[in-house]
Amino acid sequence: xxxxFVAFFLSATLLSCDKDVDAENDLRPxxxxxxxxxxxxxxxxxxxxxxxxIVVPDIENTKAISQVEYTLAEGAKMDPDPNDFLGKWNKxxxxxxxxxxxxxxxxxxSFPAFNPNAIIDDVVEEEQPPSAPTTFTKLIFSDEFNxxxxxxxxxxxxxCEKQTVDWNEEMSESYDQxxxxxxxLVLIAEKKGDAYYxxxxxxxxxxxxxxxxxxxxxxxxPNGAFPAIWMMPxxxxxxGWPYCGEIDIMEHIKQESVIYQTxxxxxxxxxxxxxPPNSATYYCSFFDYRVYAMEWTKNELTFFVDGQxxxxxxxxxxxxxxxxxxxxxxxxxxxxxxxxxxxGRNDGNSWAGPINDAALPAKMEIxxxxxxxxxxx
Numbered sequence: 001x002x003x004x005f006v007a008f009f010l011s012a013t014l015l016s017c018d019k020d021v022d023a024e025n026d027l028r029p030x031x032x033x034x035x036x037x038x039x040x041x042x043x044x045x046x047x048x049x050x051x052x053x054i055v056v057p058d059i060e061n062t063k064a065i066s067q068v069e070y071t072l073a074e075g076a077k078m079d080p081d082p083n084d085f086l087g088k089w090n091k092x093x094x095x096x097x098x099x100x101x102x103x104x105x106x107x108x109x110s111f112p113a114f115n116p117n118a119i120i121d122d123v124v125e126e127e128q129p130p131s132a133p134t135t136f137t138k139l140i141f142s143d144e145f146n147x148x149x150x151x152x153x154x155x156x157x158x159x160c161e162k163q164t165v166d167w168n169e170e171m172s173e174s175y176d177q178x179x180x181x182x183x184x185l186v187l188i189a190e191k192k193g194d195a196y197y198x199x200x201x202x203x204x205x206x207x208x209x210x211x212x213x214x215x216x217x218x219x220x221x222p223n224g225a226f227p228a229i230w231m232m233p234x235x236x237x238x239x240g241w242p243y244c245g246e247i248d249i250m251e252h253i254k255q256e257s258v259i260y261q262t263x264x265x266x267x268x269x270x271x272x273x274x275x276p277p278n279s280a281t282y283y284c285s286f287f288d289y290r291v292y293a294m295e296w297t298k299n300e301l302t303f304f305v306d307g308q309x310x311x312x313x314x315x316x317x318x319x320x321x322x323x324x325x326x327x328x329x330x331x332x333x334x335x336x337x338x339x340x341x342x343x344g345r346n347d348g349n350s351w352a353g354p355i356n357d358a359a360l361p362a363k364m365e366i367x368x369x370x371x372x373x374x375x376x377x
Contacts, residue, residue, distance in 0.1 A: 022101040025073035029097045029105055030054065033070040033082075045109075054109045060118035062089035062111055075100025080257040082109060088283045090114075094221070096255045096359070104222070104359050136211035136295060136372035141203070144368045145185045151175045152185055152201050160200030160340055166350045167226055167342035172197035177341070183367070187341040189225060190361035200340025206234040207371060208334045212249060213293045215367040216339075218284065222359030223254050226342035226352040229292055235334040238325050242269040245328035247301060247335065250292040252284055253344075253352040259284045259292075261303040263313045267326035280311035289367055296329060339366055 033045040033054050046055045059065070068082040076099045085093055091114035097105045143156055152175075159178060162171040170189065172178075177188050177199030189198040214229045221227070229250040236244035246264035253260075258281035268278040282305045293304040302312040315327045329335075341364050344352030 022099070025076060025099045026101060026103050026105075029073050029076050029099050030078070030107065031071040031073060033068075033109075035059070035065045036067040036069070037064040052105060052107045054107055056109065056111050058113055059111055060113050060115040062114065062116070063087055065089065072097065073099060079255045084257050085109075088285075090285055090288055096222070104356050106220075106222075106359060134211055134295065134372075135374050138373050138375050139370060140207065140210065140373050141205045141371040142369060143185075144183070145180050145366065146183050147180060150179050150181070152178065152180060156204060157201040158204060160202055160338065166344065166352065167228065167340060168198075168200070169345075170196040170198040170343045171200055171340075174199075185339065185366040187227070187339060187364045187366070188220075188361045189341045189343045189363075191355075191357050196343055196355070198341055198343050200338065200342070202339075203337040203369075205371075206334040206336040207373065208331055209296050209298065210371055210373040211293060211295045212337060213291055213368075213370045213372075214249065214337075214339070215289050215291050215369075216250070216364060217289045217367075218252055218364050220359075220361060220363040221252065221255065222356040222362055223353050224344040224346075224350075224355030225253070225362035226340075226344055226350075227252050227362070227364040228338070228340055228342065230338050231294075231335040232338060233328070233333050234336050235332070237328045237330055237333050238266070242266055243325050243328065245333065245335075247294060247296070247329075249294045249303065257284055258282060259305075261292075261294075261305075261310055263301055265326055265328055267324045271324065273326075276314060276316075277311060278313055282310050289365075296335075298331060301329065337369065337371070339364075339369075 028049055030047060033047060035043050035056055043056050043059055065086060070082065072078060076097055078095050078097050080095065082095060089111065091111055093109045095107050095109060097107055143153060147153055159173050160168055160171045162168060162173055177197050178201050179186055187199040216229060218227050228248065231247040233244045238244055242264045243266045248260065248262040251260040260279060260281055262279040267273050280303065291306050295302045298315065300312045300314045303310045318324055318326050321327060341362055343355055344350030346354045
């Protein structure tokens with residue numbers, strides 16, 4: 001009888017200890033954080049658990065950082081790894097820490113002295129390739145979102161409908177999740193009660209050949225969030241998806257440190273032919289506005305981020321085009337623009353992954369949209 005009591009006492013004590021450890025881990029999920037420069041200087045960060053900030057003082061040009069070292073609480077994981085930001089740091093960078101008890105915390109790694117133009121002796125500044133020249137100079141559609149209304153211009157945008165595929169199955173069809181505030185279009189995804197509500201708009205305007213520019217930022221991005229800037233046809237050469245074609249100017253999922261730019265057709269999706277490549281990734285600059293762009297001609301689709309070309313997908317002009325449907329982007333097609341904050345699924349069958357309810361809402365903000373064509377079109 002005594003041995004049973006001792007076993008029960010020890011078991012209860014261990015369980016209590018585990019709960020205490022989990023509680024402490026949630027209060028202090030990261031224990032230390034420092035960065036090292038290529039010159040060998042170490043900078044320790046100041047961690048504020050109440051504000052959930054990791055502040056690295058004194059460093060101006062973050063390209064000097066060559067290594068990040070940190071210690072997490074027992075069983076905790078950080079995503080993305082801060083070492084993935086090397087050479088790409090912004091003044092404020094978001095990371096997600098998941099504790100042993102599966103609670104999620106978003107921390108901001110901050111460099112208050114951030115000055116990317118500061119001179120550093122031991123790092124060679126990476127030379128950026130020149131921006132590609134463009135012949136698309138005639139503005140044919142734009143929205144600066146400076147209207148006084150709290151909803152997007154109804155002459156330019158419709159709300160995205162709720163349907164049954166990943167990106168739109170949680171569409172709210174409400175301006176509560178797609179509204180204009182402080183000169184920005186704000187798209188959010190949130191949970192109210194047991195239901196999810198996501199915002200999205202699509203342009204009433206469609207066009208053939210031209211350049212799309214969207215200045216946007218992803219400011220809240222929990223797992224399961226699926227913000228996207230993309231295009232679908234209002235007038236198509238081939239019927240049904242993916243035969244009709246899809247142009248993804250920007251997609252982001254989970255806590256990944258990159259955005260995706262992709263072209264979908266029967267040739268790339270059903271036949272799975274990836275030569276030439278139909279997709280590229282580019283470093284995701286959280287909290288900073290970036291200009292995501294795409295140029296469409298009869299010969300190719302070319303993608304850009306902040307004026308830098310990321311990749312082109314060419315018209316192969318296949319003799320077997322009718323069977324392979326590689327290029328539905330002809331003069332007989334017309335595409336419209338979609339801006340949305342989607343959500344994944346909790347069944348794990350979504351590209352964006354299960355939804356992290358605790359970290360909602362997710363948010364994407366759009367500063368402006370501009371579409372151009374060539375002067376003689």
